[in-house]
Amino acid sequence: MKKQFLQNTLKITAGSILLSTMIQNTALAQLGGDLDTDFGIGGYVLTDHVANTSEIIENTIVLANDKIVMVGYTMDSNQDILVARFNADGTIDNTFGANGKVLIDASTGSNDEGFGVAELSDGKLLVSGITVGVSSWDAIVIRLNTDGSIDNSFGQGGTGKTLFNAGNNTIALSNELHPNADNSFYAGASVINANGDTDFAVFKFTQGGILDASFGSGGVFLYDNNGNNEQLNAMYVNAN
Secondary structure (H helix, E strand, O other): HHHOOOOOOOOOOOOOOEEEEEEOOOOOOOOOOOOOOOEEOOOEEOOOOOOEEEEEEEEEOOOOOOEEEEEEEEOOOOEEEEEEEEEEOOOOOOOOOOEEEEEEEOOOOOOOEEEEEEEEEOOOOOEEEEEEOOEEEEEEEEEOOOOOOOOOOOOOOOOOOOOOOOOOEEEEEEEEEEEEEOOOOOEEEEEEEEOOOOEEEEEEEOOOOOOOOOOOOEEEEOOOOOOOOOOOOOOOOOOO
């Protein structure tokens, strides 16, 4: 059932590839769109974050300090969310997590996948995705400190994470995040209800990672177009 969320996603296994392109010609007569040979080795970086395990990368952002963050998950028997950070030149940022990466197991025995990532005004990271337990598939959002450690001042019960869903919907996957200036944020998600229909939802959270009950119905806006299947792939929030 998860595959329907992944149909438009580029899969990169057995490592993660970063590509950087040139904006202007260089002394080597590179043209716009050519690989930037100052980045990594010949313009790309190939990294095997977890030995003997394939990795899927779902999202990449460039931080305010020009470092690069990638989010996805490991493809082993117990899938974990993977967050990796690189320096601007493509080298691994060893000041982040363990050897530049963070593996997140949302709960023992669950399969977890990361899809969304956003930088907050204080440099911390929000990561969203899905956690698949024995009886429920919930969306998840996690906050990381700038060094990659879990921010335990965030989320449910000081755990650094919040699991969320939409009413009696049985499956939710969050792949879009939009932080506000005060570090509250919106999370966009696709959900599957008890009838098997796919809807899209927008959740609003306080800066502490708790649903903002003043938004929508109990913190969520749920859209269903006459029983049809809807899937949220991108979200933009206007200045107002």
